[in-house]
Amino acid sequence: xxxxxxxxxxxxxxxxxxxxxxxxxxxxxxxxxxxxxxxxxxxxxxxxxxxxxxxxxxxxxxxxxxxxxxxxxxxxxxxxxxxxxxxxxxxxxxxxxxxxxxxxxxxxxxxxxxxxxxxxxxxxxxxxxxxxxxxxxxxxxxxxxxxxxxxxxxxxxxxxxxxxxxxxxxxxxxxxxxxxxxxxxx
Amino acid sequence: xxxxxxxxxxxxxxxxxxxxxxxxxxxxxxxxxxxxxxxxxxxxxxxxxxxxxxxxxxxxxxxxxxxxxxxxxxxxxxxxxxxxxxxxxxxxxxxxxxxxxxxxxxxxxxxxxxxxxxxxxxxxxxxxxxxxxxxxxxxxxxxxxxxxxxxxxxxxxxxxxxxxxxxxxxxxxxxxxxxxxxxxxxxxxxxxxxxxxxxxxxxxxxxxxxxxxxxxxxxxxxxxxxxxxxxxxxxxxxxxxxxxxxxxxxxxxxx
Numbered sequence: 001x002x003x004x005x006x007x008x009x010x011x012x013x014x015x016x017x018x019x020x021x022x023x024x025x026x027x028x029x030x031x032x033x034x035x036x037x038x039x040x041x042x043x044x045x046x047x048x049x050x051x052x053x054x055x056x057x058x059x060x061x062x063x064x065x066x067x068x069x070x071x072x073x074x075x076x077x078x079x080x081x082x083x084x085x086x087x088x089x090x091x092x093x094x095x096x097x098x099x100x101x102x103x104x105x106x107x108x109x110x111x112x113x114x115x116x117x118x119x120x121x122x123x124x125x126x127x128x129x130x131x132x133x134x135x136x137x138x139x140x141x142x143x144x145x146x147x148x149x150x151x152x153x154x155x156x157x158x159x160x161x162x163x164x165x166x167x168x169x170x171x172x173x174x175x176x177x178x179x180x181x182x183x184x185x186x
Numbered sequence: 187x188x189x190x191x192x193x194x195x196x197x198x199x200x201x202x203x204x205x206x207x208x209x210x211x212x213x214x215x216x217x218x219x220x221x222x223x224x225x226x227x228x229x230x231x232x233x234x235x236x237x238x239x240x241x242x243x244x245x246x247x248x249x250x251x252x253x254x255x256x257x258x259x260x261x262x263x264x265x266x267x268x269x270x271x272x273x274x275x276x277x278x279x280x281x282x283x284x285x286x287x288x289x290x291x292x293x294x295x296x297x298x299x300x301x302x303x304x305x306x307x308x309x310x311x312x313x314x315x316x317x318x319x320x321x322x323x324x325x326x327x328x329x330x331x332x333x334x335x336x337x338x339x340x341x342x343x344x345x346x347x348x349x350x351x352x353x354x355x356x357x358x359x360x361x362x363x364x365x366x367x368x369x370x371x372x373x374x375x376x377x378x379x380x381x382x383x384x385x386x387x388x389x390x391x392x393x394x395x396x397x398x399x400x401x402x403x404x405x406x407x408x409x410x411x412x413x414x415x416x417x418x419x420x421x422x423x424x425x426x427x428x429x430x431x432x433x434x435x436x437x438x439x440x441x
Binding site for chain 1: 219220221222223225228230231232233234235236237238240241242243244245246247248249250251252253254255256257258259260261263264270287289290291298300301302310311312314315326327328330362364366372373375376377378379393394396397401402403405406427428429430431432433434
């Protein structure tokens with residue numbers, strides 16, 4: 001069957017899709033939690049304040065089963081209740097702030113394929129972007145067929161930069177110098 | 187700064203791109219099935235699309251799986267956008283329903299569908315929407331539901347109004363409902379807009395026309411279904427959605 005075409009997420013998704021704590025994927029107080037944060041930039045190098053990032057990853061054991069509860073609702077008043085603070089759902093959603101900045105607090109993914117470097121899959125939406133883009137964040141260096149196929153400059157756009165213990169920076173550039181590698185899965 | 191962009195400028199750009207597509211189709215190219223990320227008539231796309239081609243990788247174990255949602259992630263009231271406040275929203279009450287399918291025609295079961303939209307006057311409940319149309323204290327305009335075993339979703343809402351935007355002078359968006367859909371694989375993710383049949387604003391809108399194939403544009407338009415209309419209550423629209431995605435996702439049984 002023919003696919004339904006994509007359209008931009010537009011400027012007004014902010015009251016519908018993101019929720020407070022959407023980037024807090026790691027269970028509360030987990031000792032292994034890490035933070036990955038950065039900006040999203042456009043082709044002029046300006047931060048994008050109306051982008052939405054979604055993250056999907058394996059749990060620390062490498063399982064891709066996922067768990068419900070990423071968008072838990074309060075069944076009394078219908079508000080967002082946040083995650084239950086215990087289960088690792090594998091999915092997070094974060095809108096960029098007015099400065100184009102985002103932050104994800106997660107647990108490092110385990111290897112979904114033994115011997116391959118684990119990664120966090122990222123789906124990027126924004127006003128002005130007519131169809132979402134997929135990219136990845138690798139927290140630790142390693143080699144897989146995708147990374148090996150890229151020249152070092154482009155490969156670097158998929159690798160998070162250690163900033164301090166447990167904290168990584170990672171910028172996403174939609175266009176221009178240092179343009180992030182975006183993926184097509186065939 | 188040059189002269190302000192007019193609708194005539196945008197019309198010309200849309201027509202030129204349309205003519206180039208028609209020429210390619212006449213020369214034997216397939217009609218485009220997908221949106222064009224680099225679509226200059228939509229000015230915001232200029233700096234927000236990659237110039238490098240996407241990198242093909244078929245090693246996508248993570249992306250061929252996806253997040254799961256459950257009864258904790260929705261409430262029973264979420265699918266009826268007319269019940270979120272103490273009073274009834276103003277506008278034309280409608281039901282929107284359809285099925286979510288993969289490219290093999292299999293239903294996408296138990297997955298999350300989210301919608302958001304302007305109110306009947308064409309105003310979003312969002313601080314950055316400041317155009318002079320009234321907010322409706324009885325309408326927020328967000329909803330969600332899980333698909334059933336046939337991949338069916340259903341919402342009760344009011345028909346959104348058209349609204350102005352600043353792409354060019356006198357730019358108006360055709361009425362639409364934003365949809366966000368999860369497939370069984372993260373690689374099947376879709377965010378799009380559902381349009382209403384026979385909207386007079388279609389030819390003028392660069393976002394709608396960023397899908398350059400006519401058949402593909404038609405797949406974004408709901409169908410009025412009189413059997414879905416409810417006597418003295420609401421009008422019915424039906425819209426089926428087919429998720430794109432790598433060929434590997436066509437083979438997997440939907441959940």
